[in-house]
Amino acid sequence: MSGRWLQNLALFGFAAVLGLVVFFEPGKDPVPPPTLLTELTGDGLTRIGIERPRQPSVELSKKDGNWRLLSPVAVGANGTRIESLIKVLAAHSHSHFPVIEKELGRFSLAPPKATLMLNGTALLFGDTEALNGHRYVRVGNDIHLTTDAYYHHLIATWPSFVSLRLLPAGAKLTGLRLPGLELHREAGAWQLALAPEAVSADAIEALVQAWQNAQALRVTAMVAGLKVDGVIRLKFSGQQTALEFELVKTASDLILRRPDLGIQYHLPTAAGSRLLMLPADVESP
DSSP states (O other): OOOHHHHHHHHHHHHHHHHHHHHOOTTTTOOOOOBBBBBGGGGGGGGGEEEOOOOOOOOEETTTTTTEEEESSSSEHHHHHHHHHHHGOOOBBBBEEEEEEEEGGGBBBBBBSEEEEEEEEEEEEEEEEEOOOOEEETTTTEEEEEESSSSSHTOOOOGGOOBSSSOOOEEEEEEEEEEEEEEETTEEEEEEOOOOOSSHHHHHHHHHHHHHBBBEEEEEOOOOOOOOEEEEEEETTOOOOOOOEEEOSSSEEEEETTTTTTTEEEEEHHHHHTSOOSSOOOHHH
C-alpha cells in the first residue's frame, strides 16, 4: 500500500470525524421543544366557546368529525374558519411570565378583549405589545406572548362561523319550489308541477345538483328593509326539516335569507341565477 494512498485515507477519516463532530455538536445542550399555550390537541377537541364584548356568545360542538354551531343558532358550522382558529393549539409561546392580578389591566386582560374556551381550557386574549406585535394571552396562571394570528377570528361576527353550504350536510332534495317552477321526486324520478315545456331530465338533474352543491361567498346577519323578490321552499328525504329561503336580488349579488335563523347567504349573481332556473343548454343524450 503506497504512502500517498495511506495519506489520502487518513485525510478522509479525519474529514469524516470532523463532520460528525460538527453535526452532533458534542457538549452542546439540545434545543428544548417550543412552549405551547396548552397541552390540547386538535384530535381531542370537541367543544369551542367564544366570548366577546358587545357580541353574542358563540358555542360550537364537534360530532362524527363535523363541527356544528350550537349558539346563538343551531346550524352547520364553517369548518374552514374553525380549522384556522384552532391552529392556536400549535401556537408557540415566545415568552411568558406569571400572572399578577393587579397588573392585568396593563395587558387588556381585566377584562379580556376576547375569551376562547377549548374544551375546559380558557385562553384570554388581551392587547398586543409594541415591539413585535405579539398578542398577550392568559392561560391559567401564566401570560404568554404569541404571534397575533388568531384574534381576528375571535372578533368576527357570529354568522361568519355558519357553514357556507346552503343545504344541511347529508340532506337529499325531494322537493323544490322556485318562483315559476316547482318539482318533486316521486318513485325515484323528478316530476314537474310548474315548468316550461320540453324540459329534459338532464336539465332537471343539473338544477337539483346545483342546489345540492350550492355554497355562498359569505354569510351575514339578516338586514331588515330589503325587498323580497320571492320565496323558495325545499323538502328533503327522511327526518330533515324543510327549509324556506327569501330571495333578494341586488345590483351586486343574490341573497338567500333564512328568517328562522336571522342570517342571509350572499352568492354571485351568475351562480345564484343557476339556482333559480332550469339550464337551457343541457340536453338528454
